[in-house]
Structure formats: structure tokens, C-alpha cells
Amino acid sequence: MRIGEVARETGVSVRALRYYEEQDLLPSERSAGGQRRYPASAVDRVRLIQQLFAAGLPSRSVREVLPCVYSGTVTPGLLDHLEAERARISERITDLLAARDRLDTVIANTRNPPAECLHPRD
């Protein structure tokens, strides 16, 4: 596949795909003229990369994780790293839930301001 095709299939920009290659996340073959050619599997790989980015992993961590996903190989300390990332995600989720609750309170107060809002103690 050519880069534009991969971009259309995955919804990420051409620039992003080149960036992934620069970061050693997404290798590519080159045509005689120097253009990138990808196997069909690249689409799934890009989707995985996107998911890991969405989880807040930096490209450095994604670079560590990707070979493992495809090979099942465990590099020393990788498992610890993964579980640390998992913990960070969980913490982030907790924070967001708390923030959403806080926002819900704000919304409720906005709809129908209670007396204590007019005389705040905080």
C-alpha cells in the first residue's frame, strides 16, 4: 500500500505516518523511486499505535511495547513498565471521574444555584 491509502484507511494524516516511521514505530519498504510501501498489516499496526497514544503512552514507550505485541518477546523490565503504564492510566481515569463529578456539581449549581453557592465557604 502507498502512504495515502494507509492514511485514508486509518484516518491519520500522512504527516503522522511519516512521523511514526521517524520514531521507529512503523517501518516501510521503499519503491525504486523512494516512495514508501506498506504491507496491509500496517493498517492494524497504526490503529494499535493510535490506541497506545490515546492511552497517553509516549512514543518511547510505544516503541518498547510494539515488538512485544507482535513477537510475544519479553524484554527485561518490560512487564513492570507495562504495569506501571496501566497504573497511570487507571489513575488518570480516577482523576477524570472525580473531575467529571465536580463538573456535574457545577452544572447542577448552574441550573439551580443553592444558597451556599451564593455565600461560598471555599
Add this chain to the structure above:
Amino acid sequence: MRIGEVARETGVSVRALRYYEEQDLLPSERSAGGQRRYPASAVDRVRLIQQLFAAGLPSRSVREVLPCVYSGTVTPGLLDHLEAERARISERITDLLAARDRLDTVIANTRNPPAECLHPRD
């Protein structure tokens, strides 16, 4: 209170507090010599600001929300804005949950690689 004291109490940096003032999120009185003086309530205000930042709201939105929290005043369109932010947070939570599940799969595969991981189809 002086700025360093607020920083210690809240755990945010002095620089951040000055940034909040710059963004009209955290007002301050000034001493004769020009130093910032805060009321004790500033500590909770800073904590609220941090929570909203943690929720992913940009300072512009926090600036909109803060007066409402303390006064119960509803500016036109604010409620829509709040609910849009709430939706954004919920979406982010969903993404993170999906990403965490994906990571769990990766972790499981790392612990005990299944056959298909050892013979990837790319």
C-alpha cells in the same frame, strides 16, 4: 498568605500561581512593595483550578467556569459549554478504558504468549 506558602499548601509551583494570575484565574492583592498576598481561600481555589485542568479544560474554559462556581451566576451559553466539556471528559474516559483493556491484552500476551503472537500474519 504569600505566594510560596500557597505553593507549599497546594503542591503547585510558584511559577504556576503567577501563570494563573496572568490567565485571570487567581487574583491577588499586592503588598506595599508589590508582592502578592492571597486570602486563605486561595488554596481551595487553586485546587479547583487543578482539578479542572486535570479534566482537560483549557484555561479559557476554566476562566469561564470559575465565577459560576463561586457566584452561581449563569452566563449565556455557559451551560452548553459545561455540558460539552462534560461530554468530552466522558469520551476521554471511554477512550482510556478501551486503551487500558488493550494494554491488559498486551500484558496477558506478554505473560503467556499465544500461538498467533508467535506467528504474526504480517
Add this chain to the structure above:
DNA sequence: CTAAAACCTGACGTTGACGTGAGATGCAAG
């Protein structure tokens, strides 16, 4: 064969929430 579309490599710009000095001033203690 030609024109257009797609692609290439640099390289600088963006955004947000601060970090990090530099150099000057305020303020409380001895």
C-alpha cells in the same frame, strides 16, 4: 508523452502549561 496527482525531504510553526535563568527588589532577623 504529458499533465496531474501523489509523494519526497527538510525545516520551521503550533499549542498549553508551565520551567528556567537573569537581574533587581522586598522583607524579616540578628
Add this chain to the structure above:
DNA sequence: CTTGCATCTCACGTCAACGTCAGGTTTTAG
């Protein structure tokens, strides 16, 4: 008074994941 820490105001630096523009090349459709 003076030492010395806290604080002040610029103002440039940072980091990540790309966006965007420039100027040139490759590939494909007709």
C-alpha cells in the same frame, strides 16, 4: 545595617505529536 531568603518582572526554553509551507521527484491516467 546587613545578611540572606523570598519575591518581583521580563523573556526565552521545553516537550509531544504533529501542521504546514517550499521546492523538487515519482507515479499514474489518458
